[in-house]
Amino acid sequence: MKSYDAVISGAGPAGCSAALSLARKGHRVLLLDKARFPREKICGDGVTASSVLLLEEMGVMELLRQRPESLNAFRGATFVSPGGMVVQGRIMQNGNMKGSSYIIPRTALDDCLVSRVKDHASITFLDNTNVTGLILEGDCARSVTTSAGDFSGRVVIAADGAYSPIARQLNLLNRNKNQQGFAMRAWFSDVDGLTDSIELCYDKVMLPGYGWIFPAGKQRANVGVFLLSRFTDQRTLKRLFERFVNEYDYASAKLKNAVMEPGTLKSWPLPFGSFPGRRGHGNILLAGDAGSFVDPITGEGIYYALKSGQYAAEAIAQVLKRNDEAAVLTRYEELWRGEFSTRVYLPGYAFQHFMNNSWFVETFMRYTAKKQSRADLLADVVAHNRKRRDLFKLLNPFHKVY
Ligand SMILES: Cc1cc2nc3c(=O)[nH]c(=O)nc-3n(C[C@H](O)[C@H](O)[C@H](O)COP(=O)(O)OP(=O)(O)OC[C@H]3O[C@@H](n4cnc5c(N)ncnc54)[C@H](O)[C@@H]3O)c2cc1C
Numbered sequence: 001m002k003s004y005d006a007v008i009s010g011a012g013p014a015g016c017s018a019a020l021s022l023a024r025k026g027h028r029v030l031l032l033d034k035a036r037f038p039r040e041k042i043c044g045d046g047v048t049a050s051s052v053l054l055l056e057e058m059g060v061m062e063l064l065r066q067r068p069e070s071l072n073a074f075r076g077a078t079f080v081s082p083g084g085m086v087v088q089g090r091i092m093q094n095g096n097m098k099g100s101s102y103i104i105p106r107t108a109l110d111d112c113l114v115s116r117v118k119d120h121a122s123i124t125f126l127d128n129t130n131v132t133g134l135i136l137e138g139d140c141a142r143s144v145t146t147s148a149g150d151f152s153g154r155v156v157i158a159a160d161g162a163y164s165p166i167a168r169q170l171n172l173l174n175r176n177k178n179q180q181g182f183a184m185r186a187w188f189s190d191v192d193g194l195t196d197s198i199e200l201c202y203d204k205v206m207l208p209g210y211g212w213i214f215p216a217g218k219q220r221a222n223v224g225v226f227l228l229s230r231f232t233d234q235r236t237l238k239r240l241f242e243r244f245v246n247e248y249d250y251a252s253a254k255l256k257n258a259v260m261e262p263g264t265l266k267s268w269p270l271p272f273g274s275f276p277g278r279r280g281h282g283n284i285l286l287a288g289d290a291g292s293f294v295d296p297i298t299g300e301g302i303y304y305a306l307k308s309g310q311y312a313a314e315a316i317a318q319v320l321k322r323n324d325e326a327a328v329l330t331r332y333e334e335l336w337r338g339e340f341s342t343r344v345y346l347p348g349y350a351f352q353h354f355m356n357n358s359w360f361v362e363t364f365m366r367y368t369a370k371k372q373s374r375a376d377l378l379a380d381v382v383a384h385n386r387k388r389r390d391l392f393k394l395l396n397p398f399h400k401v402y
Contacts, residue, residue, distance in 0.1 A: 002151070003152045004028045004029060004030040004151070005027035005029065005155070006022055006028075006153045006155045006156070006313075006316055007030045007032070007151050007155075008157040009033075009144060009158050009166055010033060010131075010158065010161055010164070010290065011031050011035075011037070011113070011114055011125065012288060012289075013109075013302050013305035014159035014291075014308055015287070016058075016110075016113035016114060016116070017054070017058065017113075017305070017307075018159060018287055018309035018310070018313045019125075019309075020123075021313030021314065021317075022316060022317065023120045023123050025317040026122070027317065029122060029123045030126070031117060031125045031126070032129045032151070033128075033129065037110065037111050037114045038108070039110065042267065043268075043302075044185060044214055044222055044224055045104055045214060046101070046198060046212075046302075047102045047103070047302055048300060048302075049383055049385035050303050050385070051302045051303040051306060052101065052102065054306045055109075058116060059116050060112045060113055063115055064104065064109070067108055070105055071104060072102055072103040072215060072216045073100050073102050074101050074102065074103060074197060074215065074383075075197070076090045076091055076195070076197035077091065077197055077200060077378070077379035077383060078195075078199045079200050079368075080199070080200070080201040080202060081202060081366070082202055082204040082358040082361055083362050084249060085362070085365055085369065089382075091379050092380055092385070103198070103214045103215060105222075109302075129146050129147055130147040131145070131146050131160060132147070132165060133169045134166060134169055134284065139281060139282035140282040140284075140325075141153075141156045141284050154325055155284075155320070155325055155328055156285070157285050157286075157309075157312050157316075158280075158285070158286045159286075159287045161288070161289045162268065162270070162271050162289040162290070166284065166286070167291070172278075173271075174274065176274070179230075179273075179292065180228075180230075180234075181229065181269065181272060181296070181299055182226075182227050182234045182269055183224055183225065183237075183267060183270060184265065184266065184267035186266070187216075187221070187222060187260070187261040188223050188255060188258040188259065188260055189219060189258065189261055190258050191213070191219050192219070192254060192258070194213075194220075198213075198214050198215070198383075199213040199254075201251060202358075203243075203244065205232075206226075206227060207231070207357070207358055208231060208351075208355030208356045209228050209299075210226055211225045211226075211244040211248065212226070213251060213254060223245065223251070224241070225240050225241045227240065241265075270294045270301060271292035272292060272294050272295070272296035272345075272348075273294060273304065273344060273345045274345060275346075279308075279336065280329045282329070283326070283329075284329075285315070285328065285329065288309060289301060291308060293305065295348055296345060296349055297349075297352055298382060304344075307339070311332060311335040311336045312332055315332035316328055343387070344388065377390060377393065
């Protein structure tokens, strides 16, 4: 049995990011995915400024630029309040992250990620290979079992999404209802009135979730609803999607002449980041949705998948250098917690409670609408072009936000 420095299950954003980071540090990697690429991933396809910066470093944006039809830049965010007020913010080029934001169909994005992986001599990529579990020896994985045989690595990364078979075997799948979101989306053609802004509608029956219309090319849009299981019964997802598309004033007017593309209406869970619980066991690390890293207020997951993949690679590279695989999880925990815990998850969960109150959301939006600079700041934060803590600047009425 050939042995690798790392075996990675799942070649989405988390798995590809981890594989590329490890390969750049000179490690031999085996990357496995059950799908054949290009493959679909149910998503809103919103790729924020901070994700774009990571994709740029990985050489993926260069490949995407060769497929211009897949790159739909958005330069603004439109917010619709529970009472129907429309607030238009622009995404500024002087945001902290200085990136552009795009709607990129996941079929194209993930195909380009995999293309970059295939370019790398020290990564072996096997698609059409279903990972079924691990053979454990004490606390450590001795090998990864798959439909193509068993493979062993000094370290294993589970980056195989919200239903990760590895996380399930280790009893580490996040099943806490308070830390789950669900979303349903479909593609629509012949959509009238699309601009270069993403549209987020805070219908009071979905709060603190929202409905979205994301422009993705000529009269085409990714349309969906995002709910938080803690506040809204997940079984109402389809009903709320239909209400959004057919009855909610703002969206139904826009989608009046639009056609839902057949077979595109699908739903999938979003496992939110949290504080308790370790993201792994022994020499096994969980990255991306397998490790539950999604932003609990916006539902953004691509950035956290890419970044947790990088942190997993960094932790692995550090411990392999000193032949100390047993320390990999501790190092990984330090890295991801350092960036995400208090900056993303703590304010995210706190904000959920405010956003669950339609009076608060209405008042906040009315206040934001009073100055263009406030609306721009909100758009920048949602596009992950500025840090979330910058929102506090909104609370000071005399502060000039730019
Ligand atoms: C409807 C919806 C809308 C969303 N919108 C956005 C958005 O606009 N912007 C954003 O940033 N995030 C969004 N998200 C979240 C985002 O899609 C995820 O957080 C992100 O895809 C996580 O990446 P990942 O690499 O961890 O997992 P995935 O992208 O799920 O990739 C996992 C990979 O593992 C493979 N795999 C699974 N099981 C096995 C197995 N047994 N063996 C081998 N391989 C396996 C799969 O084939 C897949 O390639 C949305 C999510 C949903 C559900």
